[in-house]
Amino acid sequence: MAGSVSPAAAAGGGASPRIIPVWDPLVRLIHWSLALVILLNGFVSDPEGKLHETLGYVALALVLTRLCWGLIGARPARLISFPPAPARALRHLGALRSGDRTVHLSHNPLGALMVWNIWATVLLIVTTGIMMGSPRFFGVSWVEDMHEILFNWLLLSVILHIAGVVFDSLRSGVPLVRAMIDGRKRIPADRPIE
Template identity: 30%
Template sequence: MNKASVTTSVKIWDLPTRVFHWTLVFGIGFSWLSAELGGLWMDWHMQAGILILALIIFRIIWGFVGSETSRFSSFIKSPARAIHHWQELKDRGTAYYAGHNPLGAWMVVFLLVGVLLQAISGLFVSDDILVEGPLYGLVTESTAGALTSFHHLWFNILLLAALIHIFTIGFYKIRKRTNLIKAMVAGSADWPVEQQPIPDHLSFKSPWLALSIFIIVYAVVHFGLDFLKTL
């Protein structure tokens, strides 16, 4: 075994970030399926949308108070740094990062903002037959129509971004021998010992703190929407 193939396991992602990631993946998938099925499934579609909205708000909060690798300050870099990472990939094969790399970080930001816009617009949609978002009554028909059109169109853009994200993960796995999915599932990555320093002193926050934050966020979103519907 040559030196380049020697790796050590390094914890990268905390449990809250991993649970958020996969819950969001399944939540978006369910939202798409329930919208395609229509009918009574739209009630579940609305509930999934509320859950997704709470998830995104939680992740934004966790990006400021959460574990080191989950904080925006640790992975959002300048566009110039993202371009430099692309050069690293071409020159060195793979440049490992304790968390999101500078290119992937911008995709994460886009997806967070994009899904947030999708969830918020869904609160005001209407199909003019049976389906109305919980805040439909707060806007004019023309505004609701515009937001409904946006909700449908924007999902296609998010779908394209998600496909690019999946393609990139496959590229790292096949061409760069970097298993990004394993790290997001197990929390640990296979860090090459030749790349120093090895990030073995990362700080992680308690999952109970994350759970408390999410419960509060979900309660505020759920009961806040109920209150707004009465206005």
């Protein structure tokens, strides 16, 4: 019927989303590679085996590469774009409670804290793993316990990260998993961007 308007368009949902390049190929490769390494090391490799050790060094290389890229990469990937700022995260929580649907081009303040937490945890896991293989700390129970505690913390963090991605995707209307696959955020036309 000529001249008719769809209910979505009438409600303001008919405008095309803004498609903004955000995550470059290196960021995406590191993200998914680190996820795979964590899965393999946690659930597939023998904790006493060479593969486990090798994957630990791969995780170290991935995090260090990402940190270096955070100094020179594209703007959304830069570390200054998502500082670990607890005060900002608390303000963001308050904004969420009030129904704010602002989209962050990089990580939102809660996501930023989680990213830094995951990177730090991976670095600490690798450190305790290296310590466990050294003559000085081989067989030292607190190092082994810390390695395991840190891995359990990492698993909890990953679960919270995934839950946060699902929540923020639903809240903002931005398919965040897709953005981490193809590098582009599809932001609804009516959403403010920060």
